[in-house]
Amino acid sequence: MRHVKPWLLLAAVLALAMTAVAHGAGKPPERAVTGTTITSAHDPAVTITLPKAATYVGAARWDLYNCCDAELHLFVEADKQKNVQRLYWVQFEAYLPNNDYTYDYPFTEKTTLDGREFDLNFRLVRTDRPVKPGSDYEKVRELLGTAGFKLPVEMMQVRLVHLLDEARRKELMFIYAEDPGADGGSAEKLDDTEGEAGWQTLTADLLERAKSRIHLH
Numbered sequence: 130m131r132h133v134k135p136w137l138l139l140a141a142v143l144a145l146a147m148t149a150v151a152h153g154a155g156k157p158p159e160r161a162v163t164g165t166t167i168t169s170a171h172d173p174a175v176t177i178t179l180p181k182a183a184t185y186v187g188a189a190r191w192d193l194y195n196c197c198d199a200e201l202h203l204f205v206e207a208d209k210q211k212n213v214q215r216l217y218w219v220q221f222e223a224y225l226p227n228n229d230y231t232y233d234y235p236f237t238e239k240t241t242l243d244g245r246e247f248d249l250n251f252r253l254v255r256t257d258r259p260v261k262p263g264s265d266y267e268k269v270r271e272l273l274g275t276a277g278f279k280l281p282v283e284m285m286q287v288r289l290v291h292l293l294d295e296a297r298r299k300e301l302m303f304i305y306a307e308d309p310g311a312d313g314g315s316a317e318k319l320d321d322t323e324g325e326a327g328w329q330t331l332t333a334d335l336l337e338r339a340k341s342r343i344h345l346h
Contacts, residue, residue: 155191158200160221162188167202167219172299173291175243176346179217182206186276189268196230198223199265203272211278216286217343218269218304231297234290240336243345247289247303251332254306256280281308287335289343305339 160169165179183204193199199222206215224230234248241247260267273280286306293299 155189156198158188158190158202160188160200160202162202165204169221172221172223173245173293173301175301177219178344178346179204180206180342183215183217186278187272189272191268192225193222193265194263196225196228198225201265201268201272203269205273205278207278211276212308213273213278213280214308215342216280216284216304216306218302218306220265220302220304221300222302223299232290232292232300233297234292240289240340242289242291242340242343245291245301245345247291249336250288250290251335252286252288253309254284254286255282256284257282281310283309285309285331285335287332287339289339303339303343305335305343307335307338 159171160167162168162185165181165183165185167177167179169175169177183206186203186205188200188202190198190200199220202219204217204219205213207213236246236248238249239246240249260270284306286304289303289305291301293301
């Protein structure tokens with residue numbers, strides 16, 4: 130076998146690494162997953178437990194828009210045809226040293242989990258909307274597609290965001306989403322007919338279901 134000079138081998142490795150970065154290859158996740166439990170040693174140090182009925186779809190870690198170190202873990206509850214009925218999106222995120230940005234969540238609606246304060250945001254979402262290139266939602270769709278899971282056309286979701294300290298540069302985020310049509314209903318119909326009081330009831334019930342399924346230790 131012809132001998133390969135060390136400097137040529139090094140150059141080839143560097144070229145492959147640069148190609149991987151250019152094509153958006155990610156970094157290895159730092160958090161460990163066992164079953165439906167995520168263990169994080171830092172930022173924050175926490176153990177997150179989700180329902181045993183959930184299936185782990187996978188993880189992604191990358192530089193989100195080249196300004197944040199984002200690590201995403203995705204779980205779903207689905208039927209035998211892999212139609213998603215519940216989705217659990219867990220994300221650890223921190224701004225990179227190349228900027229001085231801070232998170233500006235308002236905390237006008239908020240709740241607590243394990244003594245930690247979370248900003249709340251509720252939405253009815255269309256899953257067939259265009260996907261923004263490079264977004265964390267794009268990563269979610271890639272993970273689901275690779276695993277063969279299918280989202281319903283619409284989902285009702287609550288986003289919970291915890292800021293780790295007063296610097297407001299690190300966050301822990303959960304998105305819990307449900308298929309409102311699983312029982313024959315429609316999120317769009319509910320939004321149109323129930324009014325503000327009905328919406329408040331829907332979101333309060335959704336939050337309670339999320340809090341009953343997401344546990345921090």
